[in-house]
Amino acid sequence: MSAELFRLSAHETTARIRSGDTNAREVTESYLAHIESVEPKVDAYLDVWREPARARAEAIDAAIAAGQNPGPLAGVPVAIKDNLCTREGRTTCASKMLENFESPYDATVVEKLDAAGAVLLGKLNLDEFAMGSTNENSAVKVTRNPWDSDRVPGGSSGGAAACLAANEAAFTLGSDTGGSIRLPASFCGCLGMKPTYGRVSRYGLVAFASSLDQIGPFTKDAEDLALILAAIAGKDPRDATSADLPVPDYSSTMRDGVSGSRIGLPKEYFTDALDGEVGKQVDAALQALKGEGAELVEISLPHTEYAIAVYYIICTAEASSNLARFDGVRYGYRHPDAASVEDLYRLSKSEGFGLEVQRRILLGTYVLSSGYYDAYYLKAQKARGLLRRDFDEAFTRCDVIATPTSPTTAYKFGEKMDDPLQMYLGDIFTTSANLAGIPGLSMPCGLASNGMPVGLQLLGKPFDEAALIRTAYAYEKSGAPTLGPAPLG
Amino acid sequence: MEYEPVIGLEVHVEINSRSKVFCACLNNFHSPPNSNVCPVCLGMPGVLPVLNVAMVDASMAVGLALNCTISRWSKMDRKHYFYPDLAKSYQISQYDLPLCHDGYLDIEVDGASKRVGITRAHMEEDTARNTHTIGGGISGVDFNRCGVPLLEIVTEPDIFSADEAFAYLTALKQILEYLNVSDCNMEEGSLRAEPNISVRPKGSTTLGVKTEVKNVASFSGVRKAIEFEIKRQVKALDSGEAVVQETRGWDADRGITVSQRVKESAHDYRYFPDPDLMPVVVDDAWEERIRQSLPELPQARKRRFREDLDLSEYDAGVVGMTKDLADYFDAAVVAGAPAKQAANWITGEILATLAERKSDITACKMKPEALASMIGLIGDGTISGTIAKELLPDLIESGGDPKAIVEERGLVQISDSAELEELAQAIIRDHPGPAQEFRDGNKKAIGFLVGQAMKATKGKGNPKLINQILTDALSQE
Numbered sequence: 023m024s025a026e027l028f029r030l031s032a033h034e035t036t037a038r039i040r041s042g043d044t045n046a047r048e049v050t051e052s053y054l055a056h057i058e059s060v061e062p063k064v065d066a067y068l069d070v071w072r073e074p075a076r077a078r079a080e081a082i083d084a085a086i087a088a089g090q091n092p093g094p095l096a097g098v099p100v101a102i103k104d105n106l107c108t109r110e111g112r113t114t115c116a117s118k119m120l121e122n123f124e125s126p127y128d129a130t131v132v133e134k135l136d137a138a139g140a141v142l143l144g145k146l147n148l149d150e151f152a153m154g155s156t157n158e159n160s161a162v163k164v165t166r167n168p169w170d171s172d173r174v175p176g177g178s179s180g181g182a183a184a185c186l187a188a189n190e191a192a193f194t195l196g197s198d199t200g201g202s203i204r205l206p207a208s209f210c211g212c213l214g215m216k217p218t219y220g221r222v223s224r225y226g227l228v229a230f231a232s233s234l235d236q237i238g239p240f241t242k243d244a245e246d247l248a249l250i251l252a253a254i255a256g257k258d259p260r261d262a263t264s265a266d267l268p269v270p271d272y273s274s275t276m277r278d279g280v281s282g283s284r285i286g287l288p289k290e291y292f293t294d295a296l297d298g299e300v301g302k303q304v305d306a307a308l309q310a311l312k313g314e315g316a317e318l319v320e321i322s323l324p325h326t327e328y329a330i331a332v333y334y335i336i337c338t339a340e341a342s343s344n345l346a347r348f349d350g351v352r353y354g355y356r357h358p359d360a361a362s363v364e365d366l367y368r369l370s371k372s373e374g375f376g377l378e379v380q381r382r383i384l385l386g387t388y389v390l391s392s393g394y395y396d397a398y399y400l401k402a403q404k405a406r407g408l409l410r411r412d413f414d415e416a417f418t419r420c421d422v423i424a425t426p427t428s429p430t431t432a433y434k435f436g437e438k439m440d441d442p443l444q445m446y447l448g449d450i451f452t453t454s455a456n457l458a459g460i461p462g463l464s465m466p467c468g469l470a471s472n473g474m475p476v477g478l479q480l481l482g483k484p485f486d487e488a489a490l491i492r493t494a495y496a497y498e499k500s501g502a503p504t505l506g507p508a509p510l511g
Numbered sequence: 512m513e514y515e516p517v518i519g520l521e522v523h524v525e526i527n528s529r530s531k532v533f534c535a536c537l538n539n540f541h542s543p544p545n546s547n548v549c550p551v552c553l554g555m556p557g558v559l560p561v562l563n564v565a566m567v568d569a570s571m572a573v574g575l576a577l578n579c580t581i582s583r584w585s586k587m588d589r590k591h592y593f594y595p596d597l598a599k600s601y602q603i604s605q606y607d608l609p610l611c612h613d614g615y616l617d618i619e620v621d622g623a624s625k626r627v628g629i630t631r632a633h634m635e636e637d638t639a640r641n642t643h644t645i646g647g648g649i650s651g652v653d654f655n656r657c658g659v660p661l662l663e664i665v666t667e668p669d670i671f672s673a674d675e676a677f678a679y680l681t682a683l684k685q686i687l688e689y690l691n692v693s694d695c696n697m698e699e700g701s702l703r704a705e706p707n708i709s710v711r712p713k714g715s716t717t718l719g720v721k722t723e724v725k726n727v728a729s730f731s732g733v734r735k736a737i738e739f740e741i742k743r744q745v746k747a748l749d750s751g752e753a754v755v756q757e758t759r760g761w762d763a764d765r766g767i768t769v770s771q772r773v774k775e776s777a778h779d780y781r782y783f784p785d786p787d788l789m790p791v792v793v794d795d796a797w798e799e800r801i802r803q804s805l806p807e808l809p810q811a812r813k814r815r816f817r818e819d820l821d822l823s824e825y826d827a828g829v830v831g832m833t834k835d836l837a838d839y840f841d842a843a844v845v846a847g848a849p850a851k852q853a854a855n856w857i858t859g860e861i862l863a864t865l866a867e868r869k870s871d872i873t874a875c876k877m878k879p880e881a882l883a884s885m886i887g888l889i890g891d892g893t894i895s896g897t898i899a900k901e902l903l904p905d906l907i908e909s910g911g912d913p914k915a916i917v918e919e920r921g922l923v924q925i926s927d928s929a930e931l932e933e934l935a936q937a938i939i940r941d942h943p944g945p946a947q948e949f950r951d952g953n954k955k956a957i958g959f960l961v962g963q964a965m966k967a968t969k970g971k972g973n974p975k976l977i978n979q980i981l982t983d984a985l986s987q988e
């Protein structure tokens with residue numbers, strides 16, 4: 023029995039449980055003890071399900087003892103972003119609006135994790151309703167970056183990234199609307215993937231921007247990405263936008279190597295705006311991939327400069343609609359002093375939602391208003407079509423696109439909070455993938471001189487997550503230096 | 512000044528699919544409050560709608576029956592407003608690209624045919640139902656209705672009188688019933704008609720300012736509301752006032768419309784395409800499948816009854832009124848009943864008997880084949896029409912084979928001339944007055960004597976034969 027079970031990857035964990043080297047209960051206890059010790063410094067969890075996790079682990083062990091196969095993630099501890107609905111505990115979206123909300127159903131991904139034998143450890147912090155890039159918009163608490171507790175973990179899935187980087191779960195699930203998985207993965211030095219829109223069911227993900235949202239995993243290595251994506255992907259009859267396509271066996275295609283693979287470098291992403299330290303690490307990673315046989319080709323994504331504007335029009339429009347249901351009538355925060363129905367709406371929303379959420383609802387309401395719809399929403403949709411076409415065009419010349427995930431490493435707390443526009447620019451490299459619906463991942467590629475991780479973003483053709491995982495795996499096997507554990511991990 | 516009214520109609524039809532339009536909950540009006548609900552129709556966080564294909568099928572059937580073009584590509588949109596009966600604070604509807612558009616319905620008013628243009632028919636979801644009858648200052652919301660499939664059918668402003676509006680609604684309801692896509696129950700709200708009305712100087716080609724009338728619970732209510740609105744608007748214009756564009760509620764008790772303006776003009780629904788739903792793409796094969804599944808529609812059927820089966824305008828109208836009745840009639844004809852006689856029995860005795868029991872043809876236990884058999888028994892002289900009329904209530908109530916019943920109850924007609932001749936002599940003897948009238952040339956007097964003879968045989972006498980024997984007896988004297 024090892025005291026360091028919590029350092030294992032998901033695939034190592036389940037392999038050791040299956041071999042009888044350890045069991046699910048021991049693994050779970052190892053994580054719970056580690057959570058106990060580091061959580062006060064990280065604050066990634068909104069709720070830790072200690073007893074349910076123990077009971078679940080014992081059930082997995084019993085199933086294995088009875089000769090059953092509890093699934094590909096048997097006994098692997100996982101924690102999930104608190105905008106995924108669970109019958110267990112609460113589903114708060116880190117908002118006062120839902121601070122006491124108990125979901126009557128499990129999200130499809132939660133059912134899939136259960137079916138795969140994973141052990142749920144609890145729910146993770148986020149920017150309120152997934153709106154933010156630093157986790158500072160959580161109405162509950164501030165999650166810290168395990169590499170430097172003065173710095174943000176990124177957002178909006180900051181809890182999920184920090185939790186994994188601090189080894190408080192073997193893998194985590196987050197959601198990505200404009201970079202909310204990839205940015206914090208980059209800031210916290212872990213792998214994070216946003217699958218193709220439609221690859222993973224959104225049923226049970228509290229919607230922020232329905233045409234952009236995707237659920238995806240944070241993992242310790244590429245092999246885990248392969249394992250977990252296969253477990254959560256696939257057509258869901260409850261999500262009309264989920265794709266009815268077969269899910270490949272990523273774990274086997276992962277080993278095919280990148281020899282002959284063309285990696286496109288969009289010239290619009292490698293500009294002066296890029297932090298020199300970040301550029302240096304990204305270059306080194308690209309050279310490592312070249313060493314593995316990949317070909318680096320320059321490409322162009324000419325409409326990149328419009329991505330941020332288009333993104334903030336579409337995501338706020340959809341958010342204003344999706345969040346309209348929180349009216350204090352059926353569930354959620356209900357202002358006690360409302361004297362009329364109008365009062366109930368106004369007071370419940372004004373006090374239930376934080377400032378960033380209110381800002382986005384107002385922006386979205388504005389761009390959908392009669393007289394402005396054509397100038398903003400419709401025009402944004404047209405530009406979105408152009409961005410999509412950029413990628414179609416680019417992917418005729420390359421198999422995978424590589425860029426930095428973020429122009430900088432993790433910010434210090436408070437650094438960007440006063441200027442929403444500066445904050446929004448942090449999403450500059452990530453939003454295009456959501457607008458185009460293509461898959462993307464961020465993988466760690468070294469530390470900057472400030473000691474903070476740098477992320478390399480890989481973007482792929484629609485439903486070609488396999489190419490991204492293969493590339494990430496090849497990088498890991500290339501002998502490039504690994505990050506090692508985070509100081510708080 | 513002389514004015515003419517211009518009327519358009521919006522009809523909301525609840526489609527009677529088994530489940531709701533975006534979730535698997537039962538679509539049933541009669542369930543206890545909030546029993547047919549799930550996270551999806553309650554608009555819980557994280558849920559997603561999935562379009563019920565049965566709704567598309569039914570909507571397309573209505574669209575085709577109304578001669579509409581079916582869009583090859585349409586989409587679902589979100590319509591936003593805040594109200595406690597709207598779970599998501601938006602209603603999923605179709606905004607600029609409806610499933611069905613540019614159709615028409617031909618109606619008949621005072622014997623003349625008229626074409627009413629159908630602008631569009633689009634799919635949407637119904638809202639929940641607010642109730643304010645709980646007491647204690649509390650209002651309740653019943654979400655059973657939230658997410659019930661709703662088809663909104665909008666006409667062109669082609670209707671120029673309350674009678675035309677009534678005829679349109681009647682014809683539309685008949686089609687919906689023929690298609691069996693809705694319960695069409697206005698009291699339960701499964702059919703809701705909202706007229707919009709304006710008046711303009713006669714001969715003018717521009718439209719006047721219109722009002723929309725809601726809360727009308729019957730077709731005759733729609734007629735009355737339109738008549739009221741026309742008078743009200745004309746009076747306003749005549750006295751130099753302007754008609755205000757607004758929604759007005761129909762007060763059936765007082766027979767008037769009342770302004771319902773509650774910040775109506777401030778509504779900006781902020782429509783945009785629902786990103787949770789895929790576009791509705793209909794190919795030729797799908798449309799053709801629905802077209803093939805359409806039943807013979809009321810107008811075509813009525814025409815066939817008149818032209819092929821030689822029914823009168825009236826009989827064809829009555830027999831074709833509902834699909835069930837027309838099916839019954841058709842089946843009786845197929846079973847060998849002469850069409851005219853079958854129609855006579857249905858429009859006469861059968862519907863009268865059912866009406867007395869506040870019931871309809873679906874409750875009639877007498878099979879169409881039994882009706883044909885009964886008509887056959889009259890035709891071959893086995894029973895008289897009188898006996899048939901006596902048998903009918905039992906047949907309608909309990910069913911059975913008329914021939915077997917006739918034999919079992921000994922109702923076979925008396926056609927024995929010797930027996931009837933003896934009876935004729937007795938009748939003439941007992942009723943010398945009418946007998947003398949006949950002899951004096953009033954040939955109609957024979958009817959009374961035949962009636963007496965039928966009474967004496969308890970209806971079993973063959974009336975034709977009795978008539979003959981009586982006539983012979985009185986003439987020979």
Ligand SMILES: [Zn+2]
Pocket residue numbers: 531534535536547548549550551552553658
């Ligand atoms: Zn439901």
